[in-house]
Amino acid sequence: LPKEFRGFLYELRRKYGRTEQCVHQNSCVSTVAESFGYNFTIGLGASVALTLAQNVSALFSNPSIIREKLFSKSILRIPTFYGLMPLIFHTVRCTLNRLPLSSHKYNNIVAGTASGLAMLAFPNVSIAMYVLWKAFELIFRELVKQGIVRPMPYGDLFLYTVSTAYVLWQIVIEPQAIRKGYLKFLLGLTGNRMSLLNRDLYEHFGYQSRLLFPYRPTLDTKYVTMNPMLYQPISPP
Known part of the structure; x- marks a missing residue:
């Protein structure tokens, strides 16, 4: 990484604080920014790979189509969605952690629910259904762990x-x-x-x-x- 960027990143991590309830190592601002950048980069790579895989034949017959797709707005939908999820989650959770008498458990629930707004950037029924049923599974496992419900053989x-x-x-x-x-x-x-x-x-x-x-x-x-x-x-x- 360039020296200037490393200095900026160090200042971002150390200059701004975090609450006692926050579980992340660096500052809240750094966690929000870094999580968005990291996920956005991964999402962009996945979006580019999917675009190339879906248009393999056009790589040799008509490369201009690939160029148009790679520089279109639609290719940013997946990385924007993937980056906004942790950005919204950490922003809401760290904000709620600063409120008096806030509950860490309920803060996570509210932040996780709010992060669903990221799907506005990439509406997808399959992802929504997967996340919904995965949430039900996690809730059920937590209830079993607490002894509130009994597991079904x-x-x-x-x-x-x-x-x-x-x-x-x-x-x-x-x-x-x-x-x-x-x-x-x-x-x-x-x-x-x-x-x-x-x-x-x-x-x-x-x-x-x-x-x-x-x-x-x-x-x-x-x-x-x-x-x-x-x-x-x-x-x-």
Whole structure:
């Protein structure tokens, strides 16, 4: 690092103070600034890597597209989101720590909740759902640790089983209700066979099961017991 920058960083760490409740080693101002810079740098590297990976073919055929994407505003969304999370968290927590009669535990909860505002820079349902369920998991583990609730034997397996069953039921009965990414993954996982189900049989449930996959098999009445006239259109004479 340049000598001037190291001097600035040292002054930032030592000149400004921190509270007794703060667990970070350096000053509050330094922690806020350094955490933002560190996460922003990592996020920028990840964003550049993702952009290059998604446009590998354009590297040789049309490099100008890569240049436009690398210097567009959209590439700053991930690093801004990743940098704002610790910035908001440390700013709110250190501010609350300076209030009289403040609780360290509740300060962390409020600061963690406030850091969710960073998603305004990069709205993403997958990240939001992951963070939400991860928060539920941490809360549950803390309640178990304190003896407030009892752990359920094989609860993780039960939850995984129920969740998987629900997703599979959803792709059969109401595939349009599943996010496109999940739907594409499940179709690839089953060799696209989930799109070849006879969803005419489910139409009377009112879920519009054939909306995305209107496939209708041609049944041989020699081998089926259900009358195809019940769900197949009648050909005009």
